[in-house]
Amino acid sequence: MLGTTRDLARNFSLVAWAIRKHLDYVSMFDFQSRTGLPEVDTQIERLMAEWQRPQNCDAAGRHNFARMLRLFEACRTKDGDVFALKLNSLQLQAIEGDRIRQPIDAEITAEGNWFNGVRVNAAGGAAEYALYDREGDGRFEYNRNVPASRIIHHAYFERFDQVRGISPLAAAVNSFRDVYEGIDYALAKMKVEQLFALVFYRDANDTVAPLTDGSSEANGYAVNFGKGPVQLDLDPGDKAEFLKTDNPGSNTREFIQVVLSIAMKSLDLPYNFADESYTNFFGSRAAWLQYDRACMAKRADIQEFLRKITTWLFTGWIVSGQLQVPAGLTISDLSFEWVHRGMPWWDPAKEINGSVAAIQAGLDNPYRICKEAGRGEFEDNIDAIARAQQYAASRGVNLNYVMQPAPVEPVVDDTQDRNTRGRQ
Numbered sequence: 001m002l003g004t005t006r007d008l009a010r011n012f013s014l015v016a017w018a019i020r021k022h023l024d025y026v027s028m029f030d031f032q033s034r035t036g037l038p039e040v041d042t043q044i045e046r047l048m049a050e051w052q053r054p055q056n057c058d059a060a061g062r063h064n065f066a067r068m069l070r071l072f073e074a075c076r077t078k079d080g081d082v083f084a085l086k087l088n089s090l091q092l093q094a095i096e097g098d099r100i101r102q103p104i105d106a107e108i109t110a111e112g113n114w115f116n117g118v119r120v121n122a123a124g125g126a127a128e129y130a131l132y133d134r135e136g137d138g139r140f141e142y143n144r145n146v147p148a149s150r151i152i153h154h155a156y157f158e159r160f161d162q163v164r165g166i167s168p169l170a171a172a173v174n175s176f177r178d179v180y181e182g183i184d185y186a187l188a189k190m191k192v193e194q195l196f197a198l199v200f201y202r203d204a205n206d207t208v209a210p211l212t213d214g215s216s217e218a219n220g221y222a223v224n225f226g227k228g229p230v231q232l233d234l235d236p237g238d239k240a241e242f243l244k245t246d247n248p249g250s251n252t253r254e255f256i257q258v259v260l261s262i263a264m265k266s267l268d269l270p271y272n273f274a275d276e277s278y279t280n281f282f283g284s285r286a287a288w289l290q291y292d293r294a295c296m297a298k299r300a301d302i303q304e305f306l307r308k309i310t311t312w313l314f315t316g317w318i319v320s321g322q323l324q325v326p327a328g329l330t331i332s333d334l335s336f337e338w339v340h341r342g343m344p345w346w347d348p349a350k351e352i353n354g355s356v357a358a359i360q361a362g363l364d365n366p367y368r369i370c371k372e373a374g375r376g377e378f379e380d381n382i383d384a385i386a387r388a389q390q391y392a393a394s395r396g397v398n399l400n401y402v403m404q405p406a407p408v409e410p411v412v413d414d415t416q417d418r419n420t421r422g423r424q
Contacts, residue, residue, distance in 0.1 A: 002098055004177070005078045005169050012180045014260065014274065015169075019077055022267045025291070026298045027073040028066075028341035029306060032377060035335055040325055044334065047317055048310075051090070059085075059093040068094065072154055073302060077267070081155030081165030083129065084309070085146065090316045092309070095131065095151075097165070101140060103130040115163040119145075124161060126153065154305045172266035175259050182256065186248045203237035268294035285346065292343070299340050306338040342374035 008015045031048050033041040051057055052065035063071065072094065075082035079097035087093055100117035112119040117130045126148040132140040155165025169176075232240055248256070261271040270287035272278040279287070314331050317323035325334070345351045351373075358364035366378045375381065385401075392399045 001167065001170055001173070002079050004173050005167050008169075008173065008176050008180065009078055012176060014179075015176050017274070018264055018267055018269055019074060021269060021273060022077060023070050023073055025295050026302060027070045029069065029302065029338040030341060031310075032337045032339055033335075034337055035333070037326070040329075040334070043323055044314075044336070047322060048313070051313060056090075057092060059087055059089075059091040068092065069302070069306075072305070076154050076156060076165065076167075078167060078169065079165075080167040080170075081153060084152040084154065084305075086150050086152065086312055090313060090320075099132050099134065099140070100129050100164075101132045103142060105142070118163050120163060124163075126151070126163070152305060152308050154301070168266050170266075172263035175263035179256055179259055179263070186252075201239045202235070288343075303338050303340075310336055310338075339371055339377075342372040345373055 009019055010016070031045065033044040033048075035041050035044070054064050055061045057063075057065045058068055072082050072084065075094075075096055081097050083095035083097075083100060085093040085095055102114060102117050112121070112127060114120075114130070117132075119127045119130075121127045128145045128147050129151055131143045131146050133143045135141050153165075156168055158166060234240065257271070257275075260274070264271060264274065268291055270291055272284055272287050273291075276284075311331055314323065314334055318325065318331075355364065355369045359366060359369070370376060370378045370381065389399055
């Protein structure tokens, strides 16, 4: 299963696109310190910004943390799960799912129950993991057992007794593979039609080309399309036609569309994401709202993954003296939030007016609206506006933030026209 999903993502552009689109909606987060102590918040956010550089967060030194998080989610989507090993250097070492394997050494598996490379305790939780190194040519070499306390497991779970993650693409692998192969066959058929472009039909006894046993002479037509336009002077009773078919036919295209739509549901993606002309604006908006709701549980998983990483970093920074906190504060007192980067406005004028009306009616608040629209932190926006006003006043410029009423589109009553057309 793991090899098949990786192969599809590598060779079928639609699967690769579906995974990237999934990552765009669930893996973009920004860190915000929420202790309420300005000095502590400034320290924490400075340390977090510095830690997210490639040489500080990635044991391999290749990826910054934003890209690491995207890769963690990509591996979870394709492989079912991925592992983050916490190092004493406060770096993370990413471990792909196929490197946690069931050990075959009897001495290793003598104690406890092992399932797919994980030794579980009496309650069914992970106690340690069997880590293997990739040796090339599909071979793996046992490295060591790693305690579960040093591992952060990021996986898709569907059952309580499940020990390893299962890719959501598992339900769509066959459909994606069939479409992928069907496209190849359709292209091959199209190429054959281009090679065998002209077919001769004749009523005479002789043939256009020699028979396979060579028992008859050829008495056919020599046609060379490479020399330009050709005029065929055929014998009575003979005819020539170009070989062509409706390939792929409309029924085939519609069926492929249905299959792809079903397969994309494995990631909850609506079909109009792949074909923007499939529906109108309101259909696209409705599809996006439903998809955004489906992403909430996936984002919650990633936020929990980020929470474990952040508390581990806080502990390391305090122990090393990099983070100075007031006496009496504990790790649990250091509040923080990983804010998902929201979706930009579709129709800014209408949506902003609607948001302002919701705030005035007590149905919403500026903090949530800033998050959902991906417009940064509310306090940061207010501070930036204050700086802008101060600078504008120093230059003698008056900034006007009064909202202009949005134009109202006339509503056309076409009931009479529809009734007239219906009678016609």
